[in-house]
Amino acid sequence: MAKPTTNVNRLEPTTEEQLADASREVQKAFAEHGDAIKSLLAVVQDLYDSGVLEMMHALLNSKEKVASIALEQILKPSVLNTIKNAMTACSMVSKIDPEQLSTLVDALVVGLRRGQDNVESGKRVGVLQLAKTLRNSDVNRTFALLLGVLEGMGQKL
Numbered sequence: 001m002a003k004p005t006t007n008v009n010r011l012e013p014t015t016e017e018q019l020a021d022a023s024r025e026v027q028k029a030f031a032e033h034g035d036a037i038k039s040l041l042a043v044v045q046d047l048y049d050s051g052v053l054e055m056m057h058a059l060l061n062s063k064e065k066v067a068s069i070a071l072e073q074i075l076k077p078s079v080l081n082t083i084k085n086a087m088t089a090c091s092m093v094s095k096i097d098p099e100q101l102s103t104l105v106d107a108l109v110v111g112l113r114r115g116q117d118n119v120e121s122g123k124r125v126g127v128l129q130l131a132k133t134l135r136n137s138d139v140n141r142t143f144a145l146l147l148g149v150l151e152g153m154g155q156k157l
Contacts, residue, residue, distance in 0.1 A: 111142075 013021070030037060047053040059066055073079060093101070125133075133139050 107142075 044053070047056075134143065
């Protein structure tokens with residue numbers, strides 16, 4: 001009967017063999033992804049030329065100080081209020097039907113252009129002209145919208 005093997009001799013690659021294997025893998029990766037690597041190097045060169053790379057390096061070296069300053073600024077009441085207001089505005093906009101919002105924005109842009117034209121021309125509006133304008137279907141439709149908005153806001157206030 002054979003004796004059990006108690007000693008296993010493993011062949012560990014030498015440092016030179018490990019470096020040669022790593023070098024072959026890197027060469028293979030460069031050959032397979034040459035265009036992407038060239039593009040990446042061009043981007044890195046552009047970042048270096050513009051000084052952005054140096055700024056990023058300095059930022060990373062002083063990350064604790066930068067984080068401290070950023071946190072200090074974020075915790076200011078005015079910044080917190082701005083963040084809360086932005087979140088509230090996003091919430092409000094998400095409740096509006098996208099088509100309605102698009103229509104309102106388009107209408108507002110056209111209205112602002114007309115208003116600017118009136119201001120630039122020096123056009124004056126009298127009381128009689130205002131009363132006549134209320135009979136215009138476009139103006140009347142806008143007043144109906146505005147009155148609806150005012151009524152809805154009044155119910156919630």
